[in-house]
Amino acid sequence: MSYIQKPSSPAVPVIGLFAPCDPRIDDPSRERALNIAAMTGRILKTIRLPGGERPGIYVAERTVERESDADAVAYDFKKHGVTVLAIVPDTWFYPGKTAMALTAHFRDAPLCCIAGNNAPKPGVVGVDAVVGAYAQTGRLCHAVIGTMPEIGQDPEFDAKSKAEIVDLVWAMTAAAWLRGKRLLCADTDSMQMETALNHVHASRKFLGVETVRESMKLFADMIHKGGGYDPKELKELYKWTVDVQWKGRIYPDIEAICAAKSPIYTAPHLVKPKPLTAGHKAKLEEELKLYLILRDYMKATNAVGGGWTSQLAWGSDRNGTPMACADIAEALFNSTFDHRGRKAAIPFATENDVQGLLTMACQSALTGGEPVLFADYRKVYEPWEIQKKADELGIALDPQSAYMLRGTIDMDNSGSGSLDWCDQSILFEVYKHYFPGGGFSTGYISPGGIECQAGRLAYSDLTGTFTMIQGEAESVELPQPIAEAFAHASSYSWPHTWITFKHVPASITKYGCPANHMHMVRNLPTRRWQYFSDYTNILNFQWEGTQKFTEGVDRMEPMLYRISGGETLAKLRLAGK
Template sequence: MAKAKKLGASVSRRPAQVTFGVCAACDPRIDEASRQRTTNIVELIADEIAAAVTMPDGSAVNVVWSPVLIDGEKQADAVARQFKDAGVEAIICTPDTWAFPQLTLMSLLAHVPERTPVNITVGNSAPKPGVVYAHAVNGALAQAGRLTHLNVGTWPDTGQKPRPTVGTIQALVDWCYAALTYVGLKGRRVVVFGHDSMGMETALAHVNATRRSFGLEITRLDMKLLADMLNKGAYSKKECRALREWIGGHLGKRLDLSQADAEAKLDQSLAMYLIMRDLLAEVDAVGGGFMNQLEWGSDPRGIPLPICDLAESLMNSTFDHNGDKAALPFATEADVQGLLTMLFKTWLSAGAPPLFMDFRKVWEPWEIQAKARDLDVKFTKSTVWAEKGIIDGDNSGSASLNWAGTPGEPVEKIMKRVSMPGAELYYFPGGGNSVTFVSPGGIEGIASRLAYSELSGLFSLVWDEAFT
């Protein structure tokens, strides 16, 4: 008599890693050498993905590949079972020959969730020919309402181990990061302290829409918990002292402690970082946000507390007093749309630290040129900022310390450009220290902002290439 199986009672966590599955369809009528070549391509591309793609914390993704060529329904079912057993969450098909669409990849995909990411990567002129199959199955899937990504690349027509071009692999790796972000964030959560700051409803936490669109949960924590833990001293005093020494050692006189009770307020600010870091780790959060204004640091009806700038900067950085760490996207003023934007971009870029900023002013070319003449700043027709204008991206909150330097620069050099002046008390009577730096020129990136429309029930993304 069959009995139910009892699962383990442990709630310990293992790092959540995305698993890619690589396979290929094939024509059962072709010669053995061509079939072996197809299997070799599957293995080669699987190894390329394993070597090139990482989780945001730098850990490896899981990549599995099947030597079973999908000739028809029987093989499709077998590979589907293999992928299910391996926990595959994104599928890559690398055909090198013609095959029968419905009998192969379409039958395989019948076994997996409808929105599983699927990529078809193929050489452009395979003699058998794989590229014809790739277009045929991609078209059939589109007709059925299933979106796939078709990557028509290049690899040699001859040889048993044809190596794809760099461009072919790079296009596939880019897709892998998109797939990793999409499936890797499902079931994860962000933690937001407070509500939409100062009534800025563009920052609202659209809980249900975020859940439906991205599979992300938004954990909302009342700021009373944070205030209580701060007053209770619910953090490591030893670690707080170590963080204080680290900050003081790097900043020296650039750390302004001239305001009343500055030392005590700085210690509170450091403790806020440790408390929030631990609260996020407790629920395995991938990001967070903090509402400073008005209730926390500005409302005189209550007891204004120190601003949270340093904690926000440390969360968003790839280092702190303990050394290297993963950047944890963390939004100023509990701006959830800003948080989601930063979160997606950090995952898409293998863990690159995000830069949050306010969109302050667009300096049109005629305007910036006039200001340059007033200030006797020289420029020519080839000066980019004079010809195109600039966007003034300041930050009323805080940003990743990494952006005080160029990518990969040592922490010691980065921190030499950081200052921590006292808070502007007419805005923030709770005091504390802000974080100030000017990003160096020449850093390239993507400037973007996620938005949500109640009218359509959809999120949208405005983005463009940018450089400092």
């Protein structure tokens, strides 16, 4: 047995690949089968996990031809911590004596079958046999039947096949990686929306995710006592905040800016920031303390994400003592840099929206830690409304632009807007009527042309499952006067990203967001999500008027669903409904 890639830490899964074979084949065929398994393993080195981690990739050095081989490889896989399984046949094999005998040792491991569509000693026949057998037992086994040379000892999959293999095994690896991971959730969801509830048991059942449910009093006490952070680092963070990251771009008195409708985003030279008072500086420092305290607390509990509520008890309920909001902390967690330089983006949900946080954790796992944009689904602008504003301002629009064809959505939120979704950001003092505890929020307008998946998980008591509502989308760049007008129509000082779905008009999407927040991530292929949703038993909603399947974009429906009434019925049965 040998590693193609050793796991970067004990916290990541190990992918095990093996080649089941017909015991009647010749030695050159065995050699080719083992070479294909190793070649497939090398393809998987593309997979990345959050925090710069990489999974282990371990390939069996013997073919699996009978039960004794299956046991020997299974025991070795267990010894090396294998938790994800890939069956890689190049010849016919007896499923019950080989693949199924081996995988019986790993009842809960994500499982797939990968082969070339080859005629000699056809492994594809074995794929059909074993996938069908697993399906009849109720076990999910996705398959990729790709293209490679049918002869030769060292064939390679073509580029199209490699991409599909990576999406499949990345999804399996992400599902395995999430198991046992932990999220910090501070008190209740701050908007009492119910859609943000922490579904503890469902999160465990489908994703294997745990939550650290901690009271905000603990963190308030740390701030008041001056504990839980390094005072020297606080000074460094404060200096970086005012002299580097937001130098010359910290604006107090947001109410005056909004009253004057000042174009800070597109013409900041027209409005010079007022100096910060001692009170402003104290609140800014309080806010930065919270970032350091939460960062170190999450590290101490091995949390891979978190949620915080700046409203109600923490920052807006005057029955208590309102504290500075957490907006800067939330933005920095979701970004790939801070005062220390480059760092991993950590999914962090404003308003302690735990369903949103679960969405972000999944998106992060499936993209190797891409920074996820958390935002309110604030306002839909249909093409007629954009045209109306353009006419008011005397601006000509391109009728073929994405926002004029399908409209756009103002994704706008005070807290968790990742700084990786803008070219330059601004700090604004918070709205005092909204956050009487004070502090500062990040604000920006995202550039156009950012391609992403935009969506959100939602839980249903009726089905006992999570459902994902999402679609391929892109950010759009509105003409500057329209961008300023639309930003001022909303919460001006918060991050604004105008998102247009590629296949769904904005007039339809306004009915489809299952909560007040939506989450966007780059570099997540649709089928990678679909594979992941199968291994975590998450339902997928199909938008009105969209095509159900596009080859090369969507994953092929697995045999388990084909013989069990389709995806929805099969998943409901698997969920126990």
